[in-house]
Amino acid sequence: MGKKQTARNQLDDEFEITGDQTYARSLGPRGNHQHEVELLDGSKTLVTLPPKFRNVVWLKRGHYVIVDPTVGITEKVGGEIAFVLFPKNIKDLKAAGKWPAQFSEAAPAVSDHEEESDDDLFVNNNRPIMSSDDESSEEED
Template sequence: MGKKQTARNQLDDDFEIEGNQTYARSLGPRGNHQHEVEFIDGSKKLVTLPPKFRNVVWLKRGHYVIVDPSVGVTEKVGGEIVFVLFPKNIKDLKAAGKWPAEFSEPAPAVTTQEEEEQSDDDLFVNNNRPIMSDTESESSDEE
């Protein structure tokens, strides 16, 4: 069975939340197949991505997952990802009324201090050219 067929099976699988499994939003990878996630109640924990998902699904910041906090618990790790939710799955959950209201609003944008200082409207400044101000260019036109 190839990777594409495995990914297709993952996408088509039906799932149900069992026991103490809960929804979580990925805050990003932290290395060694571990991801930091935010749960419905706002708590953040480190969880592992099991080997069956590692080469099939790419989990990025803002993706939603189902986490089982009772599996793979160690001193640093607080659970294991049981299922990765695709947009189709989230749409089905919202239609069924099972999607948590806490995740209905969009994920908060993670910005760094540099991004806040520099907006997208700023133009690139080429330091290899002399900078001419508007007053200099007007005075050279008048002469």
Template sequence: MGRKQTIRNQIEQDIQLQEGQKYAKSLGPRGNHQHEVEFTDGTRKLVTLPPRFRNLVWLKRGHFVIVDPTAGTVSEKVGGEIVHVLYPKDIKELKAKGEWPEEFTDKKAQDEEEDEKRKDSDDDDDLFVNNNRHVMSETEEEESSDEEE
């Protein structure tokens, strides 16, 4: 598969787990195209990034992937191969379908979304305040006008 097709498939492909595949969270690269991932059950393993994704897909700490534990060279240290890198839009679609694992849902993000829904947008708290200008309150204005008279 060519470079263009690989990119197109990575971006436009519908995400569905095949038999034996698992969701995982990347804990970071470990060198030689190997990444440490954490599965939904909490186990950690090294997985390889296949040559078709190298220099096309950049996988960083915190990104989510689909791993096939039986594919690739499975040894004592390496426990599978990355099949698909999940982008935020993919994760959003999986959450909407109800297929996203609860272990990977971010409680803080959910709380923030709920707070934003509840928060009234007409609040003056989020208006810009210039700290370089002295704010005169009404009481100061009244006192200064009394002194002038």
């Protein structure tokens, strides 16, 4: 039997960019296991997510991947995702000086200890909003 593929296994795998492979940033899923990505030169293309990553890794807008433009080329698809980069991988690449400058500028520095502001919280519009001002005016009466 084969080894069950998990995100942790994929995170522990060593990777190396070879040949025509390049870094890319995901711009979002487009359906049928296809994702639109922005390459280092700023061009946008459609790439496929290979079966070994399906139902294992959830690729969202803003995630970074390594794209192989020589595999799976069709009229609409410009390549295949060779590796999904996790934050640990990106940190290691930055420490080694291999992370591309194009993505370093665009990525905002996020601290692990930043507190969320109230503006970032989800607001449920299906529930009435109870403010503290209404409660204090009822107590005065």
